[in-house]
Amino acid sequence: MRAYDVAAAVVDPELPMLTLADLGVLRSVEEREGRVDVAITPTYSGCPALSAMRDDLVRRLGEEGYDDVRVRVELDPPWSSDLITDRGRTALAEHGISPPGPAPASSGGPVPLTLEPTRLDVRCPRCGAVAERTSEFGPTPCTSLFRCPECREPFEHVKEL
Structure with a gap:
């Protein structure tokens, strides 16, 4: 079409x-x-x-x-970061933005509220090292900021939703 x-x-x-x-x-x-x-x-x-x-x-x-x-x-079903295509994930990484991992599993029931930070194994899109979060809030609401301890580069990460 x-x-x-x-x-x-x-x-x-x-x-x-x-x-x-x-x-x-x-x-x-x-x-x-x-x-x-x-x-x-x-x-x-x-x-x-x-x-x-x-x-x-x-x-x-x-x-x-x-x-x-x-x-x-359309808000139902809600968007999930799992909907990003493989091509999209590759494009994000090629542009220095860490693509999301798998979205958290949903039980279909209430979402538990916790004040603890979400533990993530975010890898640097440049060198692959495990990175450290510098801010939960990035330049867009669906991203957060990280920094690589190896190559010292800052980068955005698309949040898992």
Whole structure:
């Protein structure tokens, strides 16, 4: 489907080395009766890039001749870092951003609240050494900051969600 290919190629505004498809936020693209319906799921419900994603989808599809484009947000099922494709994980690492490991298992019940820091085995995307977290909060809400003790380079890590 041509509309899907166009939408799948739109890049993420915060991680431009990834397409929306590689990030796993593009859920569906349906063409019917001259209209294109696109469903996206943000990495988290308050994602500040959501309106930019919508605008970019409408613009790119419009450039390809789709004049009636509707973008809706689907929050169920929620986005998971497990939805990032292998190609997306490779692109993150190639750009010095540590890709996430497996998302925490969900029991489907309440999420336990703990004030303890999450223990992570985050590896430096440059040299592979185990890195140390410098801040839980990175330049985007879905990333945190780390530093490699071996090569001393700082880098972002995409959080496991």
